[in-house]
Amino acid sequence: MESRTEAGLIGPGSFVENKVFGWATFRPVRDREKCTMCLLCWFYCPEGTIVRISERGDLMTNYDYCKGCGVCANECPVDAIKMVRGKT
């Protein structure tokens, strides 16, 4: 549950008002060939930055808000996400 503080929002999803591009050291890159669309990465991402593109039946990471924590890569059961050093 997010909460508003003097410093801004805190908690899951709080990065929707705090763009992180520029300081994230790593970014997740998904291998579409390996991905089984189980959606565990979408479920576990603490910032909600993995977006389902329903009309295309695909996932997209919004790097503007991804903090590069690697939770998605850690939870992927088929090792389809690699954390890559560098900016988008």
Ligand code: SF4
């Ligand atoms: S690296 Fe972290 S913030 Fe970025 S998409 Fe993966 S779980 Fe979400």
Ligand code: SF4
């Ligand atoms: S957790 Fe891995 S296999 Fe599942 S949707 Fe995400 S990238 Fe695809």
